[in-house]
Amino acid sequence: MFFPLGTDQSLKRPTVVTYWLIGLNIAVFVFGGIYGSPRVAPEAWARVYESFWLDPNAPRAWQWVSYQFLHGGFLHILFNMLVLFVFGPPVEDRLRRAGFLAFYLVGGAAAGAAHALLERPIGGPGGYVPPVVGASGSIAAVTGAFLVLFPLTNIRVFSVFFVIGAFSLPSWIVIGMAMANDLVFEGFGSSERVARLAHIGGYLYGAAVALFLLWTKVLARQPYDLFSMGRQLHRRRQFRELVAQGNTAWSNEVGAKAKVKRGEKRSGKSKDEERAARLSERRSEVTRAIGEGDLGRGADLYSAACEEFGEVVLPRQAQLDLANFCFKEGRHALAAGVYEAFLRKHPSDSQTPHVRMMLAVLSARYLNDPLRAQTLIDELRRAGVPDDHREILNELEQELG
Numbered sequence: 001m002f003f004p005l006g007t008d009q010s011l012k013r014p015t016v017v018t019y020w021l022i023g024l025n026i027a028v029f030v031f032g033g034i035y036g037s038p039r040v041a042p043e044a045w046a047r048v049y050e051s052f053w054l055d056p057n058a059p060r061a062w063q064w065v066s067y068q069f070l071h072g073g074f075l076h077i078l079f080n081m082l083v084l085f086v087f088g089p090p091v092e093d094r095l096r097r098a099g100f101l102a103f104y105l106v107g108g109a110a111a112g113a114a115h116a117l118l119e120r121p122i123g124g125p126g127g128y129v130p131p132v133v134g135a136s137g138s139i140a141a142v143t144g145a146f147l148v149l150f151p152l153t154n155i156r157v158f159s160v161f162f163v164i165g166a167f168s169l170p171s172w173i174v175i176g177m178a179m180a181n182d183l184v185f186e187g188f189g190s191s192e193r194v195a196r197l198a199h200i201g202g203y204l205y206g207a208a209v210a211l212f213l214l215w216t217k218v219l220a221r222q223p224y225d226l227f228s229m230g231r232q233l234h235r236r237r238q239f240r241e242l243v244a245q246g247n248t249a250w251s252n253e254v255g256a257k258a259k260v261k262r263g264e265k266r267s268g269k270s271k272d273e274e275r276a277a278r279l280s281e282r283r284s285e286v287t288r289a290i291g292e293g294d295l296g297r298g299a300d301l302y303s304a305a306c307e308e309f310g311e312v313v314l315p316r317q318a319q320l321d322l323a324n325f326c327f328k329e330g331r332h333a334l335a336a337g338v339y340e341a342f343l344r345k346h347p348s349d350s351q352t353p354h355v356r357m358m359l360a361v362l363s364a365r366y367l368n369d370p371l372r373a374q375t376l377i378d379e380l381r382r383a384g385v386p387d388d389h390r391e392i393l394n395e396l397e398q399e400l401g
Contacts, residue, residue, distance in 0.1 A: 002157040002174055003079075004086040005166065008366060009153045010330020011093045017101050018088030022081050025135055028069045029077050056116035056129040068108040070133040072193075080135045086155070087139070087146045094149055094219060103145070104138050107205050111137020114201025130193075137198040144206025147175045148214070148226040152333070152368050170368040179203055220300070221307050224333035224367070228307070279309050290318045295325040303334055311337075313345045320351060327358060332366040356380050357392065364396050374400060 036045030051060075054067035071077035092100040112132060121127030146153075154168040179200075186196040213219040214227035221228045282305040289298035302322060305312045314322065319342045326335035339359045346352065356376045363373035377393055377400075385393055 001161045002159055004083060005156040005158055006086055007090060007153050007155050009090040009150055011089055013093060015089040015092055017097045018084060018092050022084055025069055025077060025081060029071050053131045053133045054112045055131045064109040064112055065105055067112060067133050068135050068138050072133055076134060080139055084139050087143050090150060091142050091145050107141025107202055108138035110205040111140060111198040111202035115195045115198040118197045132195045132198055137202040140199045140202025141206035143175050144203040145210040147171060148207050148210035151226050152224050222333055223337050283312060283314060287314055287318050290321055298322055299326055299331060299334060306337060311341050313341050316346060332362050336362045336367060353380060360396055364400055370400050
């Protein structure tokens with residue numbers, strides 16, 4: 001079993017909504033503990049509790065939200081708040097505060113609906129469906145979205161399963177194991193008092209909403225979100241199929257040029273020329289922002305340009321400045337893309353060893369790509385390692401094992 005402790009995902013803005021949600025959950029739990037104690041008013045609190053839990057047999061409108069702030073015990077709220085504390089801030093950062101609050105509450109309602117509609121009734125069809133409490137469904141929605149938005153982000157976890165200790169794992173393993181745990185226990189009909197179908201409904205809701213927002217570009221796509229990685233995989237598969245058929249992107253170039261020339265007389269300007277003009281304009285916008293010192297805006301513009309055109313190459317110093325800025329700001333996936341573009345454009349530059357070193361660090365410590373990290377380390381060894389890089393290389397190789 002894993003207990004999440006934190007992530008290496010950097011944030012652009014302070015976290016607010018996540019901490020307010022944690023505070024509200026804790027406040028309700030403490031109030032219930034005091035008001036429901038034997039010396040105060042346990043029967044009155046029991047009536048309040050039952051009016052705010054989600055009763056699938058006769059649900060009231062407010063219960064779809066109110067049940068999310070009730071918990072069945074100390075360990076229940078402790079684990080839920082720990083998971084929300086770890087995974088909530090990065091998702092809030094991407095969705096922004098109002099969007100995240102709406103996403104969280106609707107996710108909890110969707111999880112409750114999954115429990116109400118799919119939970120096996122006690123006594124068979126038409127029987128009694130147990131009520132449900134807890135923020136687990138809402139938090140499952142958050143983790144489902146996290147999986148789509150940050151699949152390669154490292155999660156610091158404490159393990160009490162086989163190996164006892166703290167270490168880092170990519171989010172797709174941590175969240176994937178949680179999903180598998182719920183699916184397996186639900187499939188075997190576990191008798192535990194855990195609303196696993198609410199968890200599963202939350203995961204599906206969160207992942208589906210995140211994918212939809214990326215597909216519609218309501219959320220800006222990033223090179224290493226699940227949607228963009230899927231598109232890149234599809235493009236590579238298409239290219240391999242073309243190569244297997246004896247075609248490549250260049251084999252049809254002559255025919256394509258002939259079609260363009262025939263079309264130019266009718267349209268006045270070819271699609272390739274229009275695309276090249278747009279790319280040049282985007283590159284100029286990025287370079288201008290970097291030149292004005294607005295590197296944050298330059299990074300955003302560069303990311304959008306890469307989404308539209310693939311790899312974008314800037315003037316040498318602008319490319320270096322942008323890559324170093326992204327690294328310092330914790331935008332690791334984007335930094336890696338900018339460094340990779342620099343390497344392909346300037347393979348023999350005086351800064352190439354530095355760029356390879358930065359890429360090796362990113363690949364080993366942040367992007368969970370040990371093969372790429374080892375390849376870069378081997379290239380640096382063969383080219384001769386500068387003295388200031390040798391110690392870092394040794395550390396990286398020890399981390400890679």
